[in-house]
Amino acid sequence: MxxxxxxxxxxxxxxxxxxxxxxxxxxxxxxxxxxxxxxxxxxxxxxxxxxxxxxxxxxxxxxxxxxxxxxxxxGLKAYHRRCAVKDMMENFCELSKSMTESSYRRKIDFSIEPSEERKWITPILMEVDMIDTLRYMVIDAFNSMKEVHIYLNNFNHSFYIMQQLIQENSKSNKKVFCHQLVNLQRNIHSNLGDGGIRNVEVLKNAIPFLVAFKGEYDLRYSYGSVDENYLGSMIWPNYVISQSKVLLISSDEKSGLLIEDEEIASSYRKEVCRIQKDCKPLFSFVGRDNEVVSYLLRELSQKKFTYAFSQSVSIPELVYNEMVKRDFDGVEIIRSYLGSYNHVKTKNSEKLMTIHGMYGMKKFTQTGLLPGFYENYVGAYSKEARIRMIHDYANYIRESGNTYLLKEEPSSEETLIEFNLFDQNGVYICISHDQEYIACVYVEESETYDILVDYLHSLIDEEKVYSKEESANKFIEKCMNYMENQGG
Incomplete structure (x- = not known):
C-alpha cells in the first residue's frame, strides 16, 4: 500500500x-x-x-x-517543482513600487568600518563572521573605489551582498556594477528534474534585486549537474571579489579566507571575466514603465507565443469591440499597443493556451476605469458599455477554445503578475504595481520555459481553474456580482 x-x-x-x-x-x-x-x-x-x-x-x-x-x-520532484514556482510568484507579489534601495526584503541596520588592523589573509571560521565579512567587502569597495565592481557566484549568503549593495548605493553617487555568475540545470531526457527548481530560485532572488538595485546588474549563467556547482568549482566553491579583496567561501558557507591584496584580486577578476565570456546573459531584456511597452511593440510582437498567464484579463480583448466607439485621438500608444496585440493574436495558432484571473475587474465594473497603465490614457466607460464589454469578453473566452479562468480571487488589487512563453525557449515575466511596470524581464532559457509550462498544466490538472465551458459563465457571474454588491 x-x-x-x-x-x-x-x-x-x-x-x-x-x-x-x-x-x-x-x-x-x-x-x-x-x-x-x-x-x-x-x-x-x-x-x-x-x-x-x-x-x-x-x-x-x-x-x-x-x-x-x-x-x-x-511524484516528489514534480510536487516540489510546482511548489517552487508558486513560491516564486508569491514572492513577486510582495514587490511594490514603493520598494526603495534600503528595503530589499527587510531593513538593514548594519554598518562596519574598515580597520587598518586587518591582516593580509584572514581566516573566517564562524558563520556570523562570514556575514559580517560579506558586508564589510561591499562597504570597503564604496569607501575606497571610484567605481564599485563586485563579482560573485550564486550561494545562499549572496543575499547579504545584495542587501549591502542596495543600501550603500542609496547613499552614494558612484557607478556600481554587480557581476554574478549562476549555475543553472539542464533537464535530462526531457524530464523535469531538480534543476528546474534551481532555475526558478535564481529568478525568485534576482528579480527583486533588479527592482531595488539602481546600478548595473550583469547576471550570466552556465550549466552544471545537480550535485556540482560548476562555475564555483573553477575558482572556489563560492567567492566574492572586489577591486582590492577576495573572499573565498566554503561549500557550507560557514568558513573561508579573506585575502586583501589588489594584485591577487586582479588575478581572480581576470579569471572570472574569462569564464564570463563563455556565459550567456540570463536576461535578454530588463525594463520598467514605458520601456516595457516599447519592447512589447518592437520585439514581442514579432514572436509567436504558445502560453500566456496573467492575473488580469486581456485588456486588448476587453476593449477591442468598444475602441471604434471611443475617441482615441492623442493616445497613439493605445492604438499602437492594440495594433501590436492584434498582430500577435493573428500570428498565433489555435494552440495558444491562456490562463487569466480577475485582477482589476472589480475596479472596472465599479468605476469604468481600465486596469493597469490604460487608466492614464482612457477615461471611464459607462455602465452600459461595461456590460457590453463583459459579455464580449465572455464570447472571446468561448470562441478561443483554450482559455481558462482562475478560481482564486486576486489577493491584491495593486500587484499584477503575468508571463508569456514564446517559441519553446522564451519567457517574458512582468510584475506591475499600482498601474506601473516595476520589473519586466525576458529570459531565453529552455529549462525555465519547461518548468513554467508544467506549472500552467498543473493549474488545470489540480482544478485551480474553471473548465473551458465554465470560464465564460463564471466571468460574467463574477463581474455582475461586483456591480450588484458594490453599487457599480
Missing amino acids: SEFSTELKRVFDENGIKIYPFAEGTGLDRTTLQRMNSGKKLPSRQFVKTVLDHLPISTSEREYLEYLFYIEKI
Whole structure:
C-alpha cells in the first residue's frame, strides 16, 4: 500500500468509518473508494477532495493527506517543482513600487568600518563572521573605489551582498556594477528534474534585486549537474571579489579566507571575466514603465507565443469591440499597443493556451476605469458599455477554445503578475504595481520555459481553474456580482 492509502485507512479505522455507509452517504462510488483505501488504485483529485470534505479531520491532517496524494500522483520532484514556482510568484507579489534601495526584503541596520588592523589573509571560521565579512567587502569597495565592481557566484549568503549593495548605493553617487555568475540545470531526457527548481530560485532572488538595485546588474549563467556547482568549482566553491579583496567561501558557507591584496584580486577578476565570456546573459531584456511597452511593440510582437498567464484579463480583448466607439485621438500608444496585440493574436495558432484571473475587474465594473497603465490614457466607460464589454469578453473566452479562468480571487488589487512563453525557449515575466511596470524581464532559457509550462498544466490538472465551458459563465457571474454588491 502507498503511504497515502495507509494514512487514509488509518483515519477511517480510528474514526470507525466503514466503506459502504460512507460511500452511500457521500454519493461516491463504493468500488473506487474501496480500491483507494486498499492502495490498488489512485482516484481523481476531485474524488479525493470529496472524501476529505466528509472526514472528521483537522486542517493539518487534511493538508498532510493532500500532500501524500500529490506525491503519489505526480511524484516528489514534480510536487516540489510546482511548489517552487508558486513560491516564486508569491514572492513577486510582495514587490511594490514603493520598494526603495534600503528595503530589499527587510531593513538593514548594519554598518562596519574598515580597520587598518586587518591582516593580509584572514581566516573566517564562524558563520556570523562570514556575514559580517560579506558586508564589510561591499562597504570597503564604496569607501575606497571610484567605481564599485563586485563579482560573485550564486550561494545562499549572496543575499547579504545584495542587501549591502542596495543600501550603500542609496547613499552614494558612484557607478556600481554587480557581476554574478549562476549555475543553472539542464533537464535530462526531457524530464523535469531538480534543476528546474534551481532555475526558478535564481529568478525568485534576482528579480527583486533588479527592482531595488539602481546600478548595473550583469547576471550570466552556465550549466552544471545537480550535485556540482560548476562555475564555483573553477575558482572556489563560492567567492566574492572586489577591486582590492577576495573572499573565498566554503561549500557550507560557514568558513573561508579573506585575502586583501589588489594584485591577487586582479588575478581572480581576470579569471572570472574569462569564464564570463563563455556565459550567456540570463536576461535578454530588463525594463520598467514605458520601456516595457516599447519592447512589447518592437520585439514581442514579432514572436509567436504558445502560453500566456496573467492575473488580469486581456485588456486588448476587453476593449477591442468598444475602441471604434471611443475617441482615441492623442493616445497613439493605445492604438499602437492594440495594433501590436492584434498582430500577435493573428500570428498565433489555435494552440495558444491562456490562463487569466480577475485582477482589476472589480475596479472596472465599479468605476469604468481600465486596469493597469490604460487608466492614464482612457477615461471611464459607462455602465452600459461595461456590460457590453463583459459579455464580449465572455464570447472571446468561448470562441478561443483554450482559455481558462482562475478560481482564486486576486489577493491584491495593486500587484499584477503575468508571463508569456514564446517559441519553446522564451519567457517574458512582468510584475506591475499600482498601474506601473516595476520589473519586466525576458529570459531565453529552455529549462525555465519547461518548468513554467508544467506549472500552467498543473493549474488545470489540480482544478485551480474553471473548465473551458465554465470560464465564460463564471466571468460574467463574477463581474455582475461586483456591480450588484458594490453599487457599480
